[in-house]
Amino acid sequence: KQEVTQIPAALSVPEGENLVLNCSFTDSAIYNLQWFRQDPGKGLTSLLLIQSSQREQTSGRLNASLDKSSGRSTLYIAASQPGDSATYLCAVENFNKFYFGSGTKLNVKP
Amino acid sequence: NAGVMQNPRHLVRRRGQEARLRCSPMKGHSHVYWYRQLPEEGLKFMVYLQKENIIDESGMPKERFSAEFPKEGPSILRIQQVVRGDSAAYFCASSPTGTSGFPYEQYFGPGTRLTVT
Numbered sequence: 001k002q003e004v005t006q007i008p009a010a011l012s013v014p015e016g017e018n019l020v021l022n023c024s025f026t027d028s029a030i031y032n033l034q035w036f037r038q039d040p041g042k043g044l045t046s047l048l049l050i051q052s053s054q055r056e057q058t059s060g061r062l063n064a065s066l067d068k069s070s071g072r073s074t075l076y077i078a079a080s081q082p083g084d085s086a087t088y089l090c091a092v093e094n095f096n097k098f099y100f101g102s103g104t105k106l107n108v109k110p
Numbered sequence: 111n112a113g114v115m116q117n118p119r120h121l122v123r124r125r126g127q128e129a130r131l132r133c134s135p136m137k138g139h140s141h142v143y144w145y146r147q148l149p150e151e152g153l154k155f156m157v158y159l160q161k162e163n164i165i166d167e168s169g170m171p172k173e174r175f176s177a178e179f180p181k182e183g184p185s186i187l188r189i190q191q192v193v194r195g196d197s198a199a200y201f202c203a204s205s206p207t208g209t210s211g212f213p214y215e216q217y218f219g220p221g222t223r224l225t226v227t
Contacts (some may be wrong), residue, residue, distance in 0.1 A: 031208075043201060044153075044218040089153065091166060091216070097166060098143065098203075098216060102152035 002027045002094050006101035013080055014058065014109050021075040021104045023090035028068045033095045035064050035075050037086045038103070048075070080108045112136070114204050114219035115184075122225045129189040129196070131222045135204030142185045143203045143216065144177055153201065159185060192226045194218075199223050 003026045013019055023033070031052050048057045048064040050073070056065040063076040073090060083110040087103040115134040119192030123129050135142050144156040147155035155169040162171055170177065174192075179185040201221045 032214070036218075041223075044203075044219065046215060049215045091129040091153075096141075096158060097155060099155070100145075100153040 002030075002092060002097075002099040004090060004092055004099050004101040006088075006090060006104050008104060009102065010107075012107040012109065015082060017080050017108075018078050019080055019106075021077070021088050021106070023073040023075070023101055024103040025071045025073075025099070026091045027094060028065060028071050028093055029086075030068065030092045033064075033066050033073050034091045034093070034098075035062075035073075036089045036091065039086050039090060047088075078104075080106075082108050082110050084108050102107070114202060114217050116202050116219035116222050118222060119220060120223050120225070122227060123192050124227055125193055126191050128185030129192050129224055131187040131189075131200050131202075132217055133185040133187070133204075133222070135185070135202075136206075136217055139204035139206050139209065139217070141205040142179050143205070144185070144187050145201045145203065147199045147221075149198075156187070189224075192224075194226050197224055197226045222227060 003012045007022045032036040034049045035047045037047055038044050050057050061078040066073045085108050087105045089103045091098045091100045117132050140160055143161045145153040147153050157170045157177045158166040162181050174190045176188045199221045202219045203216040205216050206214050
């Protein structure tokens with residue numbers, strides 16, 4: 001059974017710092033990996049999708065990488081801003097099912 | 111193209127009542143997923159449906175919970191005889207079919223927050 005782990009569970013950084021969020025998964029036979037952002041009391045917003053054949057995707061200040069063989073993905077956030085404060089979730093797709101990590105709760109201090 | 115729509119956004123039920131949660135997927139999306147999120151916890155898969163078919167319900171409790179995605183109309187998650195432990199946020203997501211034939215990127219609705227009193 002696929003298990004997804006996200007480290008750290010929580011992170012507090014001053015504004016302007018570059019930071020890395022980690023996601024690991026146990027079964028490398030994935031089709032896609034998707035990063036989401038969730039604000040308190042809200043739904044999930046898709047940030048980046050990496051297909052299994054790709055190694056990275058970029059959107060603005062966000063860069064996500066995927067290493068299928070080692071079962072890892074990282075989300076890099078450049079020049080963090082207070083508006084980036086949220087919980088970040090990664091999800092992997094195996095055979096029609098999506099498995100989510102528990103998330104990293106990010107707080108960017110002004 | 112409107113996003114995934116869920117209603118109601120907030121639902122209060124007394125113990126023993128029924129709760130019906132609705133999800134309208136994005137236009138053209140044939141894959142629908144339901145998830146439950148307890149406070150301060152991650153998302154837990156409940157059920158995966160395509161039109162008129164339940165594909166995978168391995169995450170759904172065997173009793174009191176049921177889901178459907180009829181040919182016409184929204185997907186419905188139904189909880190009978192609700193208990194306090196059912197209080198949670200219930201999210202629906204939809205996906206188009208990718209070139210591989212499998213579901214592709216997920217798009218989430220805003221969720222329904224169920225409170226059982």
